[in-house]
Amino acid sequence: MSDRPVAVVTGASSGIGAASAAALSRAGFDVVLGARRPDRLAEAAAECGGTPLPLDVTDDASVAAFAAQIDRCDLLVNNAGGAFGLDSVAEADLDDWQRMYDVNVLGTVRVTKALLPRLIASGDGQVITIGSIAAREAYKGGAGYNAAKHAEAALTRVLRLELLGQPVRVCEIDPGMVETEFSLVRFDGDRERADAVYRGMTPLTAADVAESVAWVATRPSHVNVDQLLLMPRDQAAAQIVHRAED
Numbered sequence: 001m002s003d004r005p006v007a008v009v010t011g012a013s014s015g016i017g018a019a020s021a022a023a024l025s026r027a028g029f030d031v032v033l034g035a036r037r038p039d040r041l042a043e044a045a046a047e048c049g050g051t052p053l054p055l056d057v058t059d060d061a062s063v064a065a066f067a068a069q070i071d072r073c074d075l076l077v078n079n080a081g082g083a084f085g086l087d088s089v090a091e092a093d094l095d096d097w098q099r100m101y102d103v104n105v106l107g108t109v110r111v112t113k114a115l116l117p118r119l120i121a122s123g124d125g126q127v128i129t130i131g132s133i134a135a136r137e138a139y140k141g142g143a144g145y146n147a148a149k150h151a152e153a154a155l156t157r158v159l160r161l162e163l164l165g166q167p168v169r170v171c172e173i174d175p176g177m178v179e180t181e182f183s184l185v186r187f188d189g190d191r192e193r194a195d196a197v198y199r200g201m202t203p204l205t206a207a208d209v210a211e212s213v214a215w216v217a218t219r220p221s222h223v224n225v226d227q228l229l230l231m232p233r234d235q236a237a238a239q240i241v242h243r244a245e246d
């Protein structure tokens with residue numbers, strides 16, 4: 001059995017989660033990767049020599065089964081999440097709102113709660129939650145995602161307060177635009193609409209965010225990076241984006 005610290009990354013089958021798993025493996029962690037799509041999860045795990053475990057953060061039984069297979073946890077990266085739709089409040093699809101709350105908020109609580117005893121027992125634990133610029137700023141069409149990411153940020157900040165005095169650090173990393181499968185999922189597989197989000201500008205890559213995750217994770221244990229906002233140079237606010245003329 002290795003004595004490397006163990007990092008658990010949720011939503012690790014693509015995008016920021018897969019890239020974070022790889023960056024953390026390079027930084028000296030043994031990595032456990034959780035997500036729903038088994039093929040993509042196995043691929044991401046093979047790339048970083050990590051352990052893939054099935055996980056649906058919206059399902060109590062799935063989280064319990066996942067946590068039961070993890071003996072040691074030094075770092076939890078709460079990354080599973082996403083947006084569904086870009087409807088106005090007037091046109092709000094309540095099913096989308098429910099799904100966003102379930103995955104981003106309740107999913108994060110569920111996994112954090114399940115692994116917190118292991119994080120405390122490690123003697124030097126850390127929770128890094130991937131929030132969003134949507135947790136800092138309201139934007140048109142963003143209400144459901146804004147509400148979910150604001151709630152996820154609130155729970156992360158409360159956790160920081162509640163764990164004061166325990167050997168567990170808590171950090172919120174809030175990225176702006178990152179080109180992953182995020183927009184494809186948001187627009188229900190509409191490739192043209194997803195590609196248009198990044199047209200004429202240079203977004204962050206998943207690897208850019210993953211480097212921040214690894215940097216936060218490897219600060220000396222007395223240093224708590226509380227919040228980190230990370231955007232591409234071409235983005236100055238949620239919907240203020242510089243795009244090159246065609």
Ligand code: NAP
Pocket residue numbers: 010011012013014015016017034035036037038040055056057058079080081082083103107130131132133174175176177178179180181182183185206
């Ligand atoms: P992505 O490529 O779509 O990745 C989302 C990941 O979450 C996938 O691995 C997906 O895997 C997993 N996931 C979704 N629902 C899940 C569930 N119920 N249980 C377990 N895993 C689940 O998008 P991404 O950009 O990397 O998103 C990662 C995080 O960054 C999200 O929290 C997102 O809100 C946040 N974020 C993204 C951006 C951006 O512009 N891309 C900006 C700010 C914040 P499965 O489908 O296999 O389960």
